[in-house]
Each structure stands twice: as structure tokens, then as C-alpha cells.
Amino acid sequence: MATDSSSSSSGSSVVVVVPLPAQGHTPALIHLSRKLAAEGFSIVIVNVESVHRKIAARWKCSPQLDIRLESIPFTSLIGEQGLEIKCIISDFHAVWTTPVAQKLGVPQVCFWSGSAAWALIDRHVPLLVDLEYIPVPGCSLRGEKMISFIPGMDPFPALDLPYYLQEFSKVPVWSLVAKSQRFNNDKWFIANTFEALEPRETQAMKQLLGEQNFLAIGPLLPLDQEGLEQVVSLEEEELGCLEWLDSRPEGSVLYISFGSLAVLTQEQFMELALGVESSGISFLWVIRPAFLPQGDLPTMEFFQGFRDRMVAEKRSIIVPWTPQKRVLSHASIGAFLTHCGWNSIVESVWSGVPMLGWPCHSDQNLNLRLPVESKGIGARVACSSRRMEVVHRERVRAVVRKAIEDGGEMRGAVRELRDLAVAAVVEGGSSNRDMATFVERLRSL
The missing domain is CATH 3.40.50.2000 (Glycogen Phosphorylase B;)
Structure with a gap:
């Protein structure tokens, strides 16, 4: 041992x-x-x-x-x-x-x-199964079916499970x-x-x-800050991105990370990349090797060309992993395009950074609804809550621009919540x- x-x-x-x-x-x-x-x-x-x-x-x-x-x-x-x-x-x-x-x-x-x-939903899993709100093998989920019996929660559609x-x-x-x-x-x-x-x-x-x-x-x-530097990550962090952030204007950078497990399809990755590129907004994007479809030559060729353009333009960078808490606390970060993992939401709130939600798996769709949308501290990137819907580059471009250039209301809401987070732990x-x-x-x- x-x-x-x-x-x-x-x-x-x-x-x-x-x-x-x-x-x-x-x-x-x-x-x-x-x-x-x-x-x-x-x-x-x-x-x-x-x-x-x-x-x-x-x-x-x-x-x-x-x-x-x-x-x-x-x-x-x-x-x-x-x-x-x-x-x-x-x-x-x-x-x-x-x-x-x-x-x-x-x-x-x-x-x-x-x-x-x-926790409330998981606490009621046996009841959700008994009442057939959660499908059994061979049945499909009726997304329009409303769940209204969980205490502390307003009625919500089954698609938000x-x-x-x-x-x-x-x-x-x-x-x-x-x-x-x-x-x-x-x-x-x-x-x-x-x-x-x-x-x-x-x-x-x-x-x-x-x-x-x-x-x-x-x-x-x-x-x-001393505590932030002692945070233990399971991945090797690219600390050079912090120096790059130092060179960017306050609130001008979009931080993009889908966490440690999510992957995108070839089509969705290309649409997202072209959307953020055409927005004209500077970004710091975490792209793990496993984030891209493995063995897909067209995707890898597209990614290489995309990365080369970003290097040539010098307005954005792509790294395999970051010290996320230190990135989010940096003054140059204006918004966070996130998969809505709970840690990412808590860290973003703590740093006073509004979020653009792109849930991929687990509880992330629920996290986008509660609290990101319900508290007004972020916005949904997709047009609907349906998981497999492709988000096109035009939508990505519009949402990113609005968050960085006209996101004052979201920033105000998340900063108020940040103050409440600090008050909670003192x-x-x-x-x-x-x-x-x-x-x-x-x-x-």
C-alpha cells in the first residue's frame, strides 16, 4: 500500500x-x-x-x-x-x-x-421509478411529463431530470x-x-x-491566492495561460472548458469552434486530447487548422488543462462557457463570472436550469433543452458576443451571489x- x-x-x-x-x-x-x-x-x-x-x-x-x-x-x-x-x-x-x-x-x-x-431528486428515485416518471428498459422518456411532487422544487419537465x-x-x-x-x-x-x-x-x-x-x-x-496555489489537480496544468491572461484587457476573454469527461461529435466541435472564432472574442479554451473524436482524421485536420489560425492571430489560446480556479479569478475573464459541472458552477459563482451553459452528461442539465438560469447568472447556449440538438455557429457567435459585450445584467447577478457565497463561509x-x-x-x- x-x-x-x-x-x-x-x-x-x-x-x-x-x-x-x-x-x-x-x-x-x-x-x-x-x-x-x-x-x-x-x-x-x-x-x-x-x-x-x-x-x-x-x-x-x-x-x-x-x-x-x-x-x-x-x-x-x-x-x-x-x-x-x-x-x-x-x-x-x-x-x-x-x-x-x-x-x-x-x-x-x-x-x-x-x-x-x-440530492432531492436522487432522494426520490424509488418514487420516480414506482410512478414511472423514470423509464424502465424498453420505454422512452416522455419529456413533456411534469414532475410536481418533489419538495422544495417547482414543477419541472422530465427532460430536466x-x-x-x-x-x-x-x-x-x-x-x-x-x-x-x-x-x-x-x-x-x-x-x-x-x-x-x-x-x-x-x-x-x-x-x-x-x-x-x-x-x-x-x-x-x-x-x-495562497490557497488557490495549493489546489490539487488530477491533470497536469498549463500555467503559461495565466501569463497570457495578464496581457488581455479586463473582462475581455471567454473561458471555455467542458471538464474532464465530456466529448463532442465532429459536427458539434466544428460548429462550436467556428462560432467562437467568428465572434471576434478572445478565448482561452481547454481542449483535452480525449475531447475530440479519436481516430477521426477530418476532425484532427480541422482542429490543426483551427489551432494554427489562433496561434497566427495571437488573440486566443488552446491548452490541454488549466488551473481553473486561478483562471476564473483572473480579471480578464468575462464569461465562462461551461458544461455545467457542479464544481465549475460553484467556482464561477465564487469568482463572480457569468456562465454560458452547455450541459453534456450526468446532472449538468439540471445545474443549468437550477441555479444558472433561475438565478440569472448565465444563459443557455442551445436553443432548447434537448440533448442531441446541434448548436450551430451562428447561435454560438451571438451568445458569446452578448455575454462579453452586453452581459452586464448577468455579471451583476453573479457578483451579488459571489458576495453571498463569501458571507456564507465567514x-x-x-x-x-x-x-x-x-x-x-x-x-x-
């Missing part, structure tokens, strides 16, 4: 933290681990070997914090002299920790990495229903959201699970109070 530690946890009771091994889930739990270590807890962060190696290679942490990095399997920790596991905090989707917690006889705390609205609930060929019903049992079985739920972002939804979850059993402790982000704020409650209850174990 590979090990890397900031200090020794031997001889003390430890909190085991298990992220889902994905870029959109791991960093927030690492930041939570640092906050708990600052409260005096001994933390062991456990990952699969491949992710463990990446984190260990880039690890930056004060030696005063008792945080240790381990790789699976972590049950052998029990055999170490004097080591006692206080509890396990695991990502909701890391379902393999439940039998381990049961075997050890220790409480399990669920970390919810998404929105409270998404998270994408994975609409794709039963990929996710079997039994696994979704089984996973939802964590709402009933885990000791507490802690979520990377904050009350002002989702007031009705967080209150509804508190009413369902108990006022002190659902704790909204977000945004789980560093508060200062002393007396809603997330600060929920975090204090969690720390107090963790000490009582």
Missing part, C-alpha cells in the same frame, strides 16, 4: 476520507480534509492507486496538518498499532465504502458533491435505487453548496433528513454554522 503523509497518524483516532476518483469530485474533499485537519482531526485520504500517485506527486500541504495519503485497500490500516478509525467520509457515489463501514462498525458520513436540487436517469441502457434501475439508500443509512449528509444559492432546496433536504443531518458547508474552496454565515455543527458532532463520536 502506497503511503505519503504530512505527519504521522499513528496512535490516534483517524477520519478516513474516500473521494470518488474523478476530477470533479476529489478536490472538494481534499479541501474539506484540510479544514478538518485544521480543527485538529487526523485525516487519512484514500484513493485508487492511479489517483493516489497523481495527488502524491502534486501534494502541497502545511506540515502542521495531520493529513496522510493512502491507496486502496485501506482496511489494512486497522492492523497498524494504535490506529483507530473514528468514521468514514465518502463521496455518495463511492458505494464500496458502505460494507467496509458496516464491517468495521464505524459511522459513515456521505459527502454530496453536487447541488441540493440534485439528470441525464443519467434518462439512460437506463447505461445505468440499471436497481443500482440507482440501491444507491439512494444512503439517504436513509448514512449518519450525516454534508454538501458542497450553500443556502443562498439554493435556499428552498437546502431547507427541503434539512426537513427530509433532519435539520442537523443535512449540512450545507460549501463552497469548499480556498479563500485566498464567521456567522450559514455554511460556517453548518461546518461548526459537523465538527462538533464529529468530535462527539
Whole structure:
């Protein structure tokens, strides 16, 4: 078992933290681990070997914090002299920790990495299945069917259900229903959201699970530049883009990123590229190698020509990965074209940057509706919510120009929400109070 530690946890009771091994889930739990270590807890962060190696290679942490990095399997920790596991905090989707917690006889705390609205929907998956709002194999989803019985949420069409609930060929019903049992079985739920972002939804979850059993402790982000530089990424970051941003006027750059998993079709990639190019707006675009259709020669030839034109014009750059939190906090960023992953939304709100939503998978379509559109902090790029609809270059060009050149209303709304996010995490704020409650209850174990 590979090990890397900031200090020794031997001889003390430890909190085991298990992220889902994905870029959109791991960093927030690492930041939570640092906050708990600052409260005096001994933390062991456990990952699969491949992710463990990446984190260990880039690890930056004060030696005063008792945080240790381990790789699976972590049950052998029990055999170490004097080591006692206080509890396990695991990502909701890391379902393999439940039998381990049961075997050890220790409480399990669920970390919810998404929105409270998404939690409400997942909490009601068994009912959605029973009432046939979620299709069974062989049936198609009737997108016009309205869902009106989920507390804390206005009626919404079934097309706004998270994408994975609409794709039963990929996710079997039994696994979704089984996973939802964590709402009933885990000791507490802690979520990377904050009350002002989702007031009705967080209150509804508190009413369902108990006022002190659902704790909204977000945004789980560093508060200062030094903290931003300590953020751990699972991908190699291109830091040169920060120097390029320094050369651009304030609010003039469109930042484009579809996260670590999304891919576009050949047609859609070309339409998007030609749309942003013809807009005349400077952009910083994250294009991972896997973002493009692999082995597709016409796409690769188009991409090479597109990239060469951007290099020649010197008004835009393309990189494989960025330090996203530092990019979004840069003064030159005027808008963020995003896949609407929850981390990206929280980071954009924290930085006061309006969003152009282009959801691709998972909960991202829900995130675009709540809170991006509902709060007026961004706009939808596509003309409708239908997933497979191709967004043409003319639409892309118009939406991008409006956001950068005439997006004052969205900027004002997101900056107001940014102030509320800051207020939530400082002393007396809603997330600060929920975090204090969690720390107090963790000490009582």
C-alpha cells in the first residue's frame, strides 16, 4: 500500500476520507480534509492507486496538518498499532465504502458533491421509478411529463431530470435505487453548496433528513491566492495561460472548458469552434486530447487548422488543462462557457463570472436550469433543452458576443451571489454554522 503523509497518524483516532476518483469530485474533499485537519482531526485520504500517485506527486500541504495519503485497500490500516478509525467520509457515489463501514462498525458520513436540487431528486428515485416518471428498459422518456411532487422544487419537465436517469441502457434501475439508500443509512449528509444559492432546496433536504443531518458547508474552496496555489489537480496544468491572461484587457476573454469527461461529435466541435472564432472574442479554451473524436482524421485536420489560425492571430489560446480556479479569478475573464459541472458552477459563482451553459452528461442539465438560469447568472447556449440538438455557429457567435459585450445584467447577478457565497463561509454565515455543527458532532463520536 502506497503511503505519503504530512505527519504521522499513528496512535490516534483517524477520519478516513474516500473521494470518488474523478476530477470533479476529489478536490472538494481534499479541501474539506484540510479544514478538518485544521480543527485538529487526523485525516487519512484514500484513493485508487492511479489517483493516489497523481495527488502524491502534486501534494502541497502545511506540515502542521495531520493529513496522510493512502491507496486502496485501506482496511489494512486497522492492523497498524494504535490506529483507530473514528468514521468514514465518502463521496455518495463511492458505494464500496458502505460494507467496509458496516464491517468495521464505524459511522459513515456521505459527502454530496453536487447541488441540493440534485440530492432531492436522487432522494426520490424509488418514487420516480414506482410512478414511472423514470423509464424502465424498453420505454422512452416522455419529456413533456411534469414532475410536481418533489419538495422544495417547482414543477419541472422530465427532460430536466439528470441525464443519467434518462439512460437506463447505461445505468440499471436497481443500482440507482440501491444507491439512494444512503439517504436513509448514512449518519450525516454534508454538501458542497450553500443556502443562498439554493435556499428552498437546502431547507427541503434539512426537513427530509433532519435539520442537523443535512449540512450545507460549501463552497469548499480556498479563500485566498495562497490557497488557490495549493489546489490539487488530477491533470497536469498549463500555467503559461495565466501569463497570457495578464496581457488581455479586463473582462475581455471567454473561458471555455467542458471538464474532464465530456466529448463532442465532429459536427458539434466544428460548429462550436467556428462560432467562437467568428465572434471576434478572445478565448482561452481547454481542449483535452480525449475531447475530440479519436481516430477521426477530418476532425484532427480541422482542429490543426483551427489551432494554427489562433496561434497566427495571437488573440486566443488552446491548452490541454488549466488551473481553473486561478483562471476564473483572473480579471480578464468575462464569461465562462461551461458544461455545467457542479464544481465549475460553484467556482464561477465564487469568482463572480457569468456562465454560458452547455450541459453534456450526468446532472449538468439540471445545474443549468437550477441555479444558472433561475438565478440569472448565465444563459443557455442551445436553443432548447434537448440533448442531441446541434448548436450551430451562428447561435454560438451571438451568445458569446452578448455575454462579453452586453452581459452586464448577468455579471451583476453573479457578483451579488459571489458576495453571498463569501458571507456564507465567514464567521456567522450559514455554511460556517453548518461546518461548526459537523465538527462538533464529529468530535462527539
